[in-house]
Amino acid sequence: MSAVFEYALRLGDDALVLGHRLSQWIGFAPVLEEELALGNIALDNLDLAQAALSLAGEVEGAGRDADALAYFRDDAGFRNALLVEQPDHDFAWTVARQALFAAFALPNYRALAKSAEPRLAAIGAKAAREAGYHARHARTWVMRLGDGTSESHRRMQTAFEELFPYLGELLEADAVTRELATAGIAPDPSAFAAEAHAEIEGLLRGATLTRPDPGAFQPRGGRSGRHSEHLSRMLAEMQVLARAHPGAKW
Amino acid sequence: MSAETQFALWEVFVQEKTGAPHTHVGSVHAADAELALQNARDTFARRDKLVSIWVVESERIVASKSEHAAEMFEPGPAKIYRHPRFYRPANPKKSK
Numbered sequence: 406m407s408a409v410f411e412y413a414l415r416l417g418d419d420a421l422v423l424g425h426r427l428s429q430w431i432g433f434a435p436v437l438e439e440e441l442a443l444g445n446i447a448l449d450n451l452d453l454a455q456a457a458l459s460l461a462g463e464v465e466g467a468g469r470d471a472d473a474l475a476y477f478r479d480d481a482g483f484r485n486a487l488l489v490e491q492p493d494h495d496f497a498w499t500v501a502r503q504a505l506f507a508a509f510a511l512p513n514y515r516a517l518a519k520s521a522e523p524r525l526a527a528i529g530a531k532a533a534r535e536a537g538y539h540a541r542h543a544r545t546w547v548m549r550l551g552d553g554t555s556e557s558h559r560r561m562q563t564a565f566e567e568l569f570p571y572l573g574e575l576l577e578a579d580a581v582t583r584e585l586a587t588a589g590i591a592p593d594p595s596a597f598a599a600e601a602h603a604e605i606e607g608l609l610r611g612a613t614l615t616r617p618d619p620g621a622f623q624p625r626g627g628r629s630g631r632h633s634e635h636l637s638r639m640l641a642e643m644q645v646l647a648r649a650h651p652g653a654k655w
Numbered sequence: 656m657s658a659e660t661q662f663a664l665w666e667v668f669v670q671e672k673t674g675a676p677h678t679h680v681g682s683v684h685a686a687d688a689e690l691a692l693q694n695a696r697d698t699f700a701r702r703d704k705l706v707s708i709w710v711v712e713s714e715r716i717v718a719s720k721s722e723h724a725a726e727m728f729e730p731g732p733a734k735i736y737r738h739p740r741f742y743r744p745a746n747p748k749k750s751k
Contacts, residue, residue, distance in 0.1 A: 436662070436684060437684075438683050438684060438685065438694035438697060438698055439694075441694075441697045441698050441701070442693065442694065442697040445697050445701060538696075541693075542693060545689060545690060545693060549686070549687075549690075
């Protein structure tokens with residue numbers, strides 16, 4: 406399997422799974438304006454997923470398009486990082502996950518915009534513009550909830566305790582990213598690991614939150630298809646319609 | 656929803672291109688100015704391209720009262736000498 410195919414799947418699956426998670430707030434968000442914000446961010450992610458998975462399908466050359474990849478792979482075929490599939494126990498989990506993902510995604514997209522592969526560069530450039538706003542949205546809420554009431558502070562701290570360990574996987578290099586970094590096609594995420602950690606540390610300090618222990622156990626496996634049960638439950642809901650009616654059109 | 660459970664109301668004005676006036680487009684609820692700006696962006700800048708957004712707390716706007724409408728607005732149409740309609744256009748063909 407080519408490294409570009411693997412990489413495009415990672416890029417697309419991170420965005421697809423995160424986008425779907427965010428879309429699950431529709432109808433349940435705390436206020437109408439926030440529901441629109443989360444919906445907008447979800448749609449930006451789905452747009453990125455469509456572009457990246459289309460590219461993956463082209464590179465693969467087996468006749469699979471973005472829909473085939475999104476709806477007809479099982480969880481073991483997904484290459485998203487474990488962070489993005491984590492469920493939303495409350496709104497604090499959502500914004501903590503958004504902030505942690507942005508700490509990786511924003512420098513990643515910016516570097517990808519300089520890719521020697523023009524289709525990846527185009528995806529990176531567009532995603533970087535959008536992710537700048539996603540990061541700002543997440544930071545705004547982390548600051549207000551962390552430095553808010555004792556209840557909002559407690560929930561925000563809990564969400565970071567639970568989700569912070571997943572940042573490690575996003576910032577790891579492996580054979581795929583090393584090969585692509587050498588060819589100038591995609592960035593090595595370990596190159597901006599220090600920047601991402603500093604970003605989160607600054608955010609947590611500003612929000613009067615305590616940084617969880619960075620030396621604690623860090624779950625990984627998403628990039629090789631070993632996922633938590635949360636992904637299969639999410640996919641069951643996301644894929645059921647497409648699988649029940651293959652080829653259905655609006 | 657009662658007033659205690661709602662965030663403050665903010666009026667939203669958007670500008671479609673540089674130099675054009677900011678136009679009132681609606682309102683959003685938000686806890687503070689920064690969130691009001693973000694909510695305005697998410698609510699009103701979703702589809703159209705904009706260059707600027709203003710938000711202002713609704714209670715900061717001083718509005719005329721409808722019971723004063725008569726003395727506030729009556730003079731306009733009734734006083735024709737306030738309208739520049741007694742001048743002959745220099746070039747009638749061009750003006751419509």
